[in-house]
Amino acid sequence: MKLMGIRRAAEYMTGAAIALSVTAGTALAAAATEAAPAVEAATGGYVPMKPTPGIGMPTEGAIGFQQQFSEVGHDGQFMHNWVLMPIITLITVLVLGLLLFVMIRYRAGANPNPSRTSHNTLIEVIWTLVPVLVLVVIAVPSMKLLAKQYETAPKEALTVKVTGYQWYWGYTYPDNGGFEVISNMLPDDEAIANGEPAQLAVDKRMVVPAGEKIRIQTIGADVIHSFAIPSLWYKLDAVPGRINEKVLEIEKPGVYYGQCMELCGVRHGYMPIAIEALPRDKFEQWVLEQPGGSIGDPEENADETAAADAEAEDAAEATDAAEPAETGEAAATAA
Numbered sequence: 487m488k489l490m491g492i493r494r495a496a497e498y499m500t501g502a503a504i505a506l507s508v509t510a511g512t513a514l515a516a517a518a519t520e521a522a523p524a525v526e527a528a529t530g531g532y533v534p535m536k537p538t539p540g541i542g543m544p545t546e547g548a549i550g551f552q553q554q555f556s557e558v559g560h561d562g563q564f565m566h567n568w569v570l571m572p573i574i575t576l577i578t579v580l581v582l583g584l585l586l587f588v589m590i591r592y593r594a595g596a597n598p599n600p601s602r603t604s605h606n607t608l609i610e611v612i613w614t615l616v617p618v619l620v621l622v623v624i625a626v627p628s629m630k631l632l633a634k635q636y637e638t639a640p641k642e643a644l645t646v647k648v649t650g651y652q653w654y655w656g657y658t659y660p661d662n663g664g665f666e667v668i669s670n671m672l673p674d675d676e677a678i679a680n681g682e683p684a685q686l687a688v689d690k691r692m693v694v695p696a697g698e699k700i701r702i703q704t705i706g707a708d709v710i711h712s713f714a715i716p717s718l719w720y721k722l723d724a725v726p727g728r729i730n731e732k733v734l735e736i737e738k739p740g741v742y743y744g745q746c747m748e749l750c751g752v753r754h755g756y757m758p759i760a761i762e763a764l765p766r767d768k769f770e771q772w773v774l775e776q777p778g779g780s781i782g783d784p785e786e787n788a789d790e791t792a793a794a795d796a797e798a799e800d801a802a803e804a805t806d807a808a809e810p811a812e813t814g815e816a817a818a819t820a821a
C-alpha cells in the first residue's frame with residue numbers, strides 16, 4: 487500500500503517534470519500551485535481532515551450499503567435489512583417451493599388424466615388477502631421513513647446552497663457572508679498522494695458542522711444534477727429553475743464522499759462530492775478563513791430566517807406578524 491503510494495508519487499513527479507519542460511507558462515502555473523499550500527499553512531488554520539479508510543466511501547467487494555452516519559441512514563438501513571429483505575426472501579422461497587411442488591406433484595407422467603379443477607374459493611381468498619396484508623405491513627414503516635426524510639429544518643439551522651454545474655459543485659453559505667466554494671475533482675495521483683480515494687477526492691470540500699441539522703438547498707445551474715452521499719443516506723436532485731430542500735445531519739466529524747447521481751453530460755462521472763463534518767468551533771474557524779466569511783449573530787439569523795419562512799411558507803402566520811397591506815401581498819404571492 488505504502489509502496490504503491492510512493493510509486494504513484496514518483497510517477498506524478500515525473501509527469502510534473504515533463505510538464506515543466508514543455509512551456510514556461512506551465513512552469514509558472516506549477517510554481518503558483520506549489521506556493522499556495524505554504525501560504526495556507528502560514529495562516530495556521532484549517533487543514534483538510536484525512537479520511538478514515540472504509541468510512542464514508544465505497545469499499546472493495548462490498549455488496550450492502552455503506553456504514554451510515556445519520557439517523558435516517560440507520561432507519562433506512564434497518565428497513566432494508568430487517569423488513570424488506572426478510573419479506574422478499576420469504577416470498578421468493580415460497581414461490582419457488584410452490585413451483586417445484588406443482589411441477590413434481592402434477593407432472594404429466596404421474597397424471598395420465600389431468601385434473602379439471604378450475605376454482606378453489608379458500609385458496610383464492612388467501613392469495614388475495616395475504617399480499618394485501620404484506621403490502622400494508624411494508625407501507626406503514628415505509629411512509630414513516632419517507633416522511634422523516636423530508637422533515638423541515640429548524641428555523642435556526644445553518645443553510646448551505648448546493649449548485650450543480652457542468653461539471654463541478656458549488657457550495658454557497660448565505661448565513662455566513664454568502665461566499666461560494668467551488669469544488670473540482672482532484673487528479674487520481676494527487677488524491678492517492680493525499681491518502682484519499684481516487685475519483686472521489688476534491689480540491690475544496692463542502693465543510694459543515696457535525697451533529698446538527700443543516701438545511702441543504704440544491705439547484706442546477708445548467709442541467710439536472712443530483713447531490714448524493716451514500717453514507718449519509720442523502721440524495722437530492724439539483725434542478726435548474728427550482729430549489730429543492732432537505733435536511734442533512736451528520737452524526738460525527740469525518741470525511742464523507744459522494745457523486746453526482748443524475749446523468750448530466752460527458753463529465754458526469756467526474757464531479758464527486760466530498761463533505762467534511764467538523765465540530766462547531768472548527769467549522770466557524772473554517773468559515774472565517776473563507777473570503778468574505780462571517781459568523782453572524784445566531785439570534786439575528788434566526789429572526790431573519792423566521793421572517794423569510796413565515797412570508798414564503800405560511801401566509802396565515804404572517805397575518806399576525808405583518809401589517810394588513812403587506813399581508814395581502816404575501817397572501818397573493820403564496821396563492
Ligand SMILES: [Cu+2]
Nearest residue numbers: 711712746750
Ligand atoms: Cu452532474
